[in-house]
Amino acid sequence: MTVVLAVRCxxxxxxxxxxxxxxxxxxxxxxxxxxxxxxxHAAWGGSGSRAVLYDIEQIFNDxxxxxxxxxxxxxxxxxxxxxxxxxHYENFISAVPxxxxxxxxxxxxxxxxxxxxxPFIIDLDPNGLIGHHEETGFQAVGSGAPMAQQAHALLAxxxxxxxxxxxxxxxALRVLDALDAxxxxxxGPMDICRITPDGADHLSxxxxxxxxxxxxxxxxxxxxxxxxxxx
Numbered sequence: 676m677t678v679v680l681a682v683r684c685x686x687x688x689x690x691x692x693x694x695x696x697x698x699x700x701x702x703x704x705x706x707x708x709x710x711x712x713x714x715x716h717a718a719w720g721g722s723g724s725r726a727v728l729y730d731i732e733q734i735f736n737d738x739x740x741x742x743x744x745x746x747x748x749x750x751x752x753x754x755x756x757x758x759x760x761x762x763h764y765e766n767f768i769s770a771v772p773x774x775x776x777x778x779x780x781x782x783x784x785x786x787x788x789x790x791x792x793x794p795f796i797i798d799l800d801p802n803g804l805i806g807h808h809e810e811t812g813f814q815a816v817g818s819g820a821p822m823a824q825q826a827h828a829l830l831a832x833x834x835x836x837x838x839x840x841x842x843x844x845x846x847a848l849r850v851l852d853a854l855d856a857x858x859x860x861x862x863g864p865m866d867i868c869r870i871t872p873d874g875a876d877h878l879s880x881x882x883x884x885x886x887x888x889x890x891x892x893x894x895x896x897x898x899x900x901x902x903x904x905x906x
Contacts, residue, residue, distance in 0.1 A: 677693065677696070677722035677723075678722075678815055678817045678818075678819030678823050680816075680823050680827075681813065681815075682847050683796060684839060685838055687871040688787045688794055688796065688870045689840060689843040690787050691867045691868070692817075692865070693855065693861045695861060706862070706864070710867075711735065713743065714739035716790070717743055717788020718870060719786035719787075720784075721784045721785070723778075723781050724780045727760065727763050727780055730763075731784070748790060749795075749805040752786055760780065760782065763782075767779065780801075783799065783817065785797070785798045785815070789870065796814050812835070812836040822854050823854060826854065827850060845893060848865060848867060848890055851863075864883065867883055
C-alpha cells in the first residue's frame with residue numbers, strides 16, 4: 676500500500692509519503708523513495724508501477740524547470756506522463772504462466788508546490804486525467820488514499836488551511852503515523868517536504884523525528900482537553 680499526500684496551509688504546502696513498497700507477485704515488502712523534488716519549489720510522488728514511476732522520475736529530473744514554468748502545470752505534467760503510461764500499458768503482459776498475481780502499470784501522480792507565488796496541488800490518474808486541489812487544500816493518492824482522506828476529515832476542525840505550515844507538517848506526519856498503525860502495508864520511514872514560495876525543504880530523518888515529538892505533544896494536549904471536558 677502506498678500513500679502520498681499534500682496539505683495546503685496559510686503560507687505553504689506540505690507533501691508527505693510513506694516508503695513501503697508491496698510486491699504482490701513475489702510476496703515482498705521493501706522500502707523505497709516515493710517523494711521526489713520537482714525543481715527547487717515543488718515536489719511530486721506517485722503510486723503504482725515502479726517501472727512507470729522510474730521512467731517519469733528521469734523525465735521530471737531533466738525537465739522540472741520547464742514543468743514549473745509552464746503556463747498550465749497540469750498540462751505540462753500530463754504531456755510528459757501520459758506517453759510513459761501508454762508505453763507501459765501497451766507492453767504489459769496481463770497473464771503470465773505460473774504467476775497468479777502481479778502488479779499492473781496503473782499509476783497515480785501527485786505534484787505540489789509553487790510557480791512563482793502561486794500554489795498548486797495537482798494529481799494525474801492512470802487515465803491521464805488532471806485534478807486540481809488548491810482550493811480544497813488536500814489530496815492523497817495511492818491505495819492508502821481513502822484512509823488518508825478520512826484521517827484528514829477527522830482533523831478538518833483544526834483548519835490547517837488557515838494555519839502556519841509548521842502545523843501542516845505535524846498534521847501530515849500524524850496522518851501517516853495513524854495509517855502506519857492501522858495498516859500493515861503502510862510503513863516508514865516517512866518522507867516530508869515543506870514547500871513555500873522560497874523553496875522546497877525535504878526533511879531529514881532527524882527532523883522527521885523532531886516533528887514526531889511534536890505529534891506526541893499534540894496528542895498529549897488533546898488528552899488533557901478531553902480529561903477536562905466534563906469538569
